[in-house]
Amino acid sequence: MVDFVDEVRIWVKAGDGGNGCIAFRREKFVPKGGPSGGNGGRGGSIYFRASANTKTLREFYYHRHFKAESGKPGEGNNRTGADGKDLILNVPSGTVVIEIREGEHEVILADLDKIGMEVIAAKGGKGGMGNAAFKSSTNQTPRVATPGEKGEEKFIKLELKLIAEVAIIGFPNAGKSTLLSKISNATPKIADYPFTTLIPNLGVVELGDGRQFVAADVPGLIQGASSGAGLGIKFLRHIERTKVIIHLIDLSLPDVQNRYYSVRDELGKYNEKLLDKPEIIVGTKIDIPESKDNMEKLRELAGNVLFISSFTGEGIKDLLEGIWALLKKT
Incomplete structure (x- = not known):
C-alpha cells in the first residue's frame, strides 16, 4: 500500500448541460397553446480545494477518474432542468494544479498554498434552450430546442510541495x-x-x-x-x-x-x-x-x-x- 503520494495524473470531466425541451401548453379552451419547453440545467463543474484534513495525494493514486453531475433536461410548463452538482476535490495545502494540454504541454492553473483556496479545473456545460425561448412574432409555435453544451474534460497533474519553513x-x-x-x-x-x-x-x-x-x-x-x-x-x-x-x-x-x-x-x-x-x-x-x-x-x-x-x-x-x-x- 502506498502511504505518501506527492505527484499524480488524473482525468476530470465536468457535467454536460441538460437539453432544452420542446413542449406546448395544453390548456382547456386553448386548442393551440404556445411553446412551454424549459431550458436545460447547467452541468456541474469540478473544483480543487486546499483542505486542512488532507495530507497526501494518496486518494488520487487509487482513483484517477472524476466526473461531475450533468444538468437535467428542461421540462414543459417552462420548467428549467435542475443544475448538476459541482464536484469539489480536496487536496493538501501546497498542491499545484497543472493542466496537461496537447503535446504534454503543462499549464499551471493554481498553486493552492493556503487552506481554503480553490480553483475551477473543468467548467460544466451550459444548459440548452427550450422551445419557449424561440417564440417570436413570426414564429408562434417553434418546434426547435438546443442540446446542452458538453462539460470540459482534461488531464490534470497534481503536484504536492510540502509547506515547511x-x-x-x-x-x-x-x-x-x-x-x-x-x-x-x-x-x-x-x-x-x-x-x-x-x-x-x-x-x-x-x-x-x-x-x-x-x-x-x-x-x-x-x-x-x-x-x-x-x-x-x-x-x-x-x-x-x-x-x-x-x-x-x-x-x-x-x-x-x-x-x-x-x-x-x-x-x-x-x-x-x-x-x-x-x-x-x-x-x-x-x-x-x-x-x-x-x-x-x-x-x-x-x-x-x-x-x-x-x-x-x-x-x-x-x-x-x-x-x-x-x-x-x-
Missing part, C-alpha cells in the same frame, strides 16, 4: 530523522542504514515564548541524484517553499567537504534558486570519537557551522536559536 537535508544516514524527532512532534522511522526515510516528514518545532516553526526532513541525497541515483530528486520540490536549509554532515565518516559539495551540486542541478536560500551547516554525531578529527575540516567550509549530537542533545539549543534568527531575517 525549514528543510533538513544531507546524505542518507546523516541524522536528519533523528534530529527532527528530537526537536519536534514528528515520529519518523529511524534506523542505522541508508534510505530509511523514504518520504518527507513534517514536524512542528516549539521554542517557547510562542515561537514555533515547521521543519521537513527530506529523504537523503547522494551524488548523482539529479540523474536518478538513490532516491533521485523526486523529493527536492519540497525544499522549494522553505525559507532556511539545515545541511547535516555526518562527522563520523570521511570526506566531509566532498559530501557537502556533492549535495549542493545536486541542489543546483535541480534548481539554482535553492542555492540562494540561507543555510546552516551542521556537523552531526559529535558524541562519536571519530567525529572530532573532522570538525576542523568542516569549519573550513564557512563560518556559519554548528556541531550537534542528537544522542546527547549537545548543541541542539544553539541550532534552534540560530534557525529562529535566520527565519526572522527572511
